[in-house]
Amino acid sequence: xGRYVIRRLLQFIPTVLGTMFLLHYMTSLAIQFSxxxxxxxxxxxxxxxxxxxxxxxRLGYGDPCLEQKGNPCFGLxxxxxxxxxxxxxxxIDLREQEVTELVANAxxxxxxxxxxxxxxxAVVGIxxxxxxGLRGGSFADxxxxxxxxxxxxxxxxxxGVVVREFIGxxxxxxxxxxxxxxxxxxxxxxxxxxxxDYPFASLLIPGMVLGSVALATTAxxxxxxxxxxxxxxxxxxxxxxxxxxxxxxxxHTLRNSLIPVITxxxxxxxxxxxxxxxxxxxxxxxGIGRLVTAAAREGESSVVIGVVTMLVLVVLLANLLxxxxxxxxxxxxxxx
Amino acid sequence: MSDAxxxxxxxxxxxxxxxxxxxxxxxxxxxxxxxxxxxxPVFMLAVLYIVVVSTMAxxxxxxxxxxxxxxxxxxxxxxxxxxxxFGFNIQGCDYYSHAIYGARPSMVIAIMAxxxxxxxxxxxxxxxxxxxxxxxGLISRLMDIFFSLPFLLGAIVFLTVIKQQNIFTIALxxxxxxxxxxxxxxxxxxxxxxxxxxxQAAKAVGAGNGRLMxxxxxxxxxxxxxxxxxxxxxxxxxAEATLTFLGIGLQxxxxxxxxxxxxHQVYFLEDPWLxxxxxxxxxxxxxxxILMGDALRDALDPKFR
Numbered sequence: 001x002g003r004y005v006i007r008r009l010l011q012f013i014p015t016v017l018g019t020m021f022l023l024h025y026m027t028s029l030a031i032q033f034s035x036x037x038x039x040x041x042x043x044x045x046x047x048x049x050x051x052x053x054x055x056x057x058r059l060g061y062g063d064p065c066l067e068q069k070g071n072p073c074f075g076l077x078x079x080x081x082x083x084x085x086x087x088x089x090x091x092i093d094l095r096e097q098e099v100t101e102l103v104a105n106a107x108x109x110x111x112x113x114x115x116x117x118x119x120x121x122a123v124v125g126i127x128x129x130x131x132x133g134l135r136g137g138s139f140a141d142x143x144x145x146x147x148x149x150x151x152x153x154x155x156x157x158x159x160g161v162v163v164r165e166f167i168g169x170x171x172x173x174x175x176x177x178x179x180x181x182x183x184x185x186x187x188x189x190x191x192x193x194x195x196x197d198y199p200f201a202s203l204l205i206p207g208m209v210l211g212s213v214a215l216a217t218t219a220x221x222x223x224x225x226x227x228x229x230x231x232x233x234x235x236x237x238x239x240x241x242x243x244x245x246x247x248x249x250x251x252h253t254l255r256n257s258l259i260p261v262i263t264x265x266x267x268x269x270x271x272x273x274x275x276x277x278x279x280x281x282x283x284x285x286x287g288i289g290r291l292v293t294a295a296a297r298e299g300e301s302s303v304v305i306g307v308v309t310m311l312v313l314v315v316l317l318a319n320l321l322x323x324x325x326x327x328x329x330x331x332x333x334x335x336x
Numbered sequence: 337m338s339d340a341x342x343x344x345x346x347x348x349x350x351x352x353x354x355x356x357x358x359x360x361x362x363x364x365x366x367x368x369x370x371x372x373x374x375x376x377p378v379f380m381l382a383v384l385y386i387v388v389v390s391t392m393a394x395x396x397x398x399x400x401x402x403x404x405x406x407x408x409x410x411x412x413x414x415x416x417x418x419x420x421x422f423g424f425n426i427q428g429c430d431y432y433s434h435a436i437y438g439a440r441p442s443m444v445i446a447i448m449a450x451x452x453x454x455x456x457x458x459x460x461x462x463x464x465x466x467x468x469x470x471x472x473g474l475i476s477r478l479m480d481i482f483f484s485l486p487f488l489l490g491a492i493v494f495l496t497v498i499k500q501q502n503i504f505t506i507a508l509x510x511x512x513x514x515x516x517x518x519x520x521x522x523x524x525x526x527x528x529x530x531x532x533x534x535x536q537a538a539k540a541v542g543a544g545n546g547r548l549m550x551x552x553x554x555x556x557x558x559x560x561x562x563x564x565x566x567x568x569x570x571x572x573x574x575a576e577a578t579l580t581f582l583g584i585g586l587q588x589x590x591x592x593x594x595x596x597x598x599x600h601q602v603y604f605l606e607d608p609w610l611x612x613x614x615x616x617x618x619x620x621x622x623x624x625x626i627l628m629g630d631a632l633r634d635a636l637d638p639k640f641r
Binding site: 011014015016018019022023026027029030034149150152153154155156157158161162165166169170270271273274275277278281289292293296304308311312315316 | 477478480481484485486487488489490492493494496497498499570574577578581582584597601604605611615618619622623626627630
């Protein structure tokens, strides 16, 4: 187990370095081809060359290799990597704010959004999957099967826009006219966008939108794997031993059926984080996704590289955790 | 992680050849699958829808005589009528012709990107699975790099950095970020079948590496790849619309369903049809590809017979 974890952690090194280099090369090429991003600070005014020079130096865009088209800038890359890993220095953006600070300000919103999404998709998805899987071929089964296909095929931004306009604006306006409703419901939960006054309630609907597609996949996975396991020998043995139905379903069937579901939920953390970009844009949440999009648009390579590297690390760790969870769920799996 | 996925696909890929033996009727896997698919009404409906959308993409003139660029601002947001079944958009252009011409970029991007991942991802998976050793190590690490980038986030970063947003760059970005999945599927099936008896027999007869890979091993890996490619076509259509919606995909003078949705989202409450038509077409296309993929999977997996 310990050796397995260490081997996996060592495998992270080339992956993270490779991702960082990819991002570094992309952003360097962008600077080489479209010019110094520092000019963006001045808008359409032309800055005195000396001023431009000194600000460029201070923000870390002064390396001469950024002017040679196609140069991969290995020196700059090494500086960046050693900065990130040796002194936890992710650089600064064009306004001289620390990237770590920008991330620290934005991450609580994205984390809340992710937690809401994952709790929602896990609880509702697994419940719906078990409900359908135990009654194969019934009305419940068909309902879950058909509705999930529809949910999967709706792109998340279509769902987000429709939910925002229909539930947040139209239905919310009706609720906001009712005086007996507490404000946290009318102005928080049913608000068409993020409200700083209700930092949790107004994130609930965006979180559910974010989790909905994965919810449908979770429900389908749970359903198929329950249907497979319910016919397995070990379930029949458990029944033959005379165990209570609750124990047969809850322990023997469900525990085994959850293995693919857990894998999916773990892998989904990565795509949910990406999906958060869309949800954050639609519902106006000041999270990580908006930070990256804005940074990429302004050519602030240090922000893009820093934030995406952190996210990649989160994805890799989530995948590792999932693999370790296998061994807990399935006694046949052992890592050495 | 990679061990777990390869084991999973190995199970999915293996039954392809077991079905050939032990059947009284002398039918191949593909003939059986075709017979089952033709009888499946859901599959046939999905195919019909895709054919309709494809003709919209290939020959928009068949569907509409209107010019999507002939706009009069005094006709802005006029509701659907008999001559103009989808009404007019915010700029007073005929919305029906926009919807028809909007099919092309989505379909072209989806087909180019899918073709790319099938060819490149398939080749990478084949090489990694067949040669193993350092080739596998190198390709697997390369796959990890692209795999660990969250799809949409990676696409946003790449497209904003490239600054050239047209059909080709969008297809290129989608291809770059999703080839590892198909490479993993192929790698898993290749590993599970490269030590089988008939491959050993072919090797003993003196078949070279190329012949072994493409004639003997690859055909077994085709079925799971085909299923995945069908579903991924749908998700690329959705991804193109999503990127366009976020403002980093196709840009307004082009006609595209994503542009139609993002330009009219604020009018949803007054004129819902401005959103319903493009959303309906988009969802229908994605749904059809997913249903086709599901039906193909059921037909190609003998376990479900």
